[in-house]
Amino acid sequence: MSSQEYNFTPDWVSPPGDTILDLMEERDWNQVELANRLGFSTKHLNQLIKGKVTLTYDTALKLERVLGSTVSFWMNRESKYRQHVARLEAEQNYKGWIDWLDDVPVNELKKIGAIENIRNIDSNKPILVEHLLSFFGVASPDEWRNYYGSMSVSFRKTKEEQADNGAISAWLRLGEIEAEKTSAPKYNRSKFESAIKRIRELTVQTPDDFYPALYELCLEAGVKLLLVKPIPKSRVSGVARWLNGHSPIIQLSLYGKTNDKFWFTFFHEVAHILLHSDEKSDIYLDNTDLKSKNQKELEANDWAGSILIPEEYRFDLVGLRSHVEILEFSKRINIHPGIVVGRLQHEGVIGYKSALNKLKNSFEIVS
Numbered sequence: 001m002s003s004q005e006y007n008f009t010p011d012w013v014s015p016p017g018d019t020i021l022d023l024m025e026e027r028d029w030n031q032v033e034l035a036n037r038l039g040f041s042t043k044h045l046n047q048l049i050k051g052k053v054t055l056t057y058d059t060a061l062k063l064e065r066v067l068g069s070t071v072s073f074w075m076n077r078e079s080k081y082r083q084h085v086a087r088l089e090a091e092q093n094y095k096g097w098i099d100w101l102d103d104v105p106v107n108e109l110k111k112i113g114a115i116e117n118i119r120n121i122d123s124n125k126p127i128l129v130e131h132l133l134s135f136f137g138v139a140s141p142d143e144w145r146n147y148y149g150s151m152s153v154s155f156r157k158t159k160e161e162q163a164d165n166g167a168i169s170a171w172l173r174l175g176e177i178e179a180e181k182t183s184a185p186k187y188n189r190s191k192f193e194s195a196i197k198r199i200r201e202l203t204v205q206t207p208d209d210f211y212p213a214l215y216e217l218c219l220e221a222g223v224k225l226l227l228v229k230p231i232p233k234s235r236v237s238g239v240a241r242w243l244n245g246h247s248p249i250i251q252l253s254l255y256g257k258t259n260d261k262f263w264f265t266f267f268h269e270v271a272h273i274l275l276h277s278d279e280k281s282d283i284y285l286d287n288t289d290l291k292s293k294n295q296k297e298l299e300a301n302d303w304a305g306s307i308l309i310p311e312e313y314r315f316d317l318v319g320l321r322s323h324v325e326i327l328e329f330s331k332r333i334n335i336h337p338g339i340v341v342g343r344l345q346h347e348g349v350i351g352y353k354s355a356l357n358k359l360k361n362s363f364e365i366v367s
Contacts, residue, residue: 013084016077017049023067037066051081093140094126100141101125104132104166108231114174136173144169151283167234168285172241174228175251179243187222187248189274195221196270200307203263203336207363214266223273224249238265240272242280248273259361260342267304275299308335309343318349323356336361 024034035045039062047053055063060074106128110117115131118124129141138144148169195217202210211227218225230236230253237255242248250269254262265286272284276296286297309317313333320326320340330337338360344350 013081015049015051015081016055016074017051019077020049020063020067034066038062051085054078054082090130091126094129097129097141098125100144101128101132103141105170105231105233106132108167109135109170112229114170136169137176148172164233164235167231168236171228171231171234171236171253172239172251172283174231175226175239175249176243178226178228179224179247179249182219182224184219184224184247185222187246189221189277192218192221192223192270193274196307201334203259203308203339204334206361218250222247226251228253230255236285237261238269238286239283240269240286241283242277245280248277254363257362257364258338258342258357259336259363260339262363263308263336263339264304264342267307268300270307271300271303272296275303305343308339309333317343318347320344320349323359326356326359 020034024030029037031045031049032042035042038045038059040048044053048055048059055074055078057071057075060071060078063069063074064071106115106120109115109132115128115135118127120128133139133141133144136144136148138147148165151169151172199214199217202214215225224247226249228251234253235255236253238253239251240248241251250266250273252262252265252269256262256265268286269284276282276284276299284296284300286300310333313329316329317340320329326337326340326344330340341350341354341356341359344356345352345354350356
C-alpha cells in the first residue's frame with residue numbers, strides 16, 4: 001500500500017433541526033405554534049431542533065403530517081446526522097489515544113500490510129489509531145489492554161526476553177485472523193493422537209513436500225496449524241492456545257529457521273494441546289533456545305523429545321559423533337539427521353557451532 005496523507009473530511013453536516021427551522025420560516029411559525037401542532041412541549045421541540053434529543057420514528061411520522069416530506073426523509077436526516085456526530089466524537093477519541101501507538105509495533109504491521117502504510121506524522125496518528133483498533137478487533141486501547149493485558153498474564157513464556165507484549169499480541173492477532181479464515185471440524189483428540197505417528201514420518205521430507213500433509217492431518221483432527229512470520233521483539237517460535245474454548249491452534253513463526261527447531265517446537269505445542277487442555281485460557285508461548293523451569297513446559301519438552309527420538313534409543317544417541325554415524329542412526333529410526341544433530345547439541349554432546357550443522361535444513365515462510 002502506498003504512503004499517503006488523508007484528505008480533510010468536512011464537518012458541516014447539519015442536524016434535522018435546521019430543516020425544521022427552514023420549514024417553520026416558510027410557514028411563519030414560531031416554536032410554540034409548531035410544538036402545539038406536534039403535541040410536544042416547547043422545551044422538547046427546542047432540544048429536537050438543536051439535535052440534543054433523538055428524532056424517533058414516531059416523531060418522523062408527526063413531522064411528515066405537520067411539515068410534509070416523508071418518514072424516510074426525516075429518519076435519513078437523523079441517521080446521517082448521528083453518524084456524523086459519532087464520527088466527530090470518535091475522531092476526538094483517536095486524538096486522545098495516540099500515546100497507545102507506542103505500545104504496539106506500528107511500523108512492522110505497516111510493512112506486512114496488516115494496516116495501511118500511511119506516513120507516521122502527527123495529522124495521521126489518529127488514523128493509525130483507528131486502523132490498529134480495527135486490526136486488533138477492539139473498541140479502544142482500554143479494551144486492548146483489558147483483553148491482551150489479561151491474556152499476557154496467561155502467557156507461559158520460556159524466554160525471559162519475551163517481554164514485549166505489544167509485539168507478541170500483534171503476532172497472536174495475525175494468527176487469530178488467519179484462523180478465522182479457516183473452517184475446521186470439531187476437535188477430535190483421538191484423531192489427533194492417531195495423526196502423530198504419520199506426522200513424525202514427515203520429518204524426513206522437505207517443507208514443500210511435508211507441509212500440505214502436515215496441515216491436513218492437523219485440520220482433519222480439528223487443529224488449525226498456522227505459519228505466521230515473526231514480529232520483531234516477539235521472539236516467539238511457537239504458541240499453543242485455544243480459541244473460544246473449543247478450537248485449538250498451533251501457530252509457528254519459524255523463529256530459528258532450522259528443521260530441528262521447527263519440529264521440536266511443533267511437537268512441543270502438540271504436547272500442550274494433548275497434556276494441558278484442561279486450562280484452555282492459558283497461552284503457551286515458546287522459544288526453544290532456553291530451558292524452562294515451568295513444570296508444564298518441562299512436560300511438553302519431554303513429550304516432544306520422546307516422540308522425535310524415543311527413549312529406548314537414548315544410549316545409542318549419546319554415542320554418536322560422526323557424520324556417517326548420525327546418518328545411519330537417523331535412517332534407522334526414520335528421523336531427519338538435522339533433528340538428531342539438534343538433540344545432540346541440546347544434550348551437550350556436540351557444540352552448537354559444529355560442522356554437523358550442515359545436516360540441518362533451513363526453513364522460510366514464503367508470503
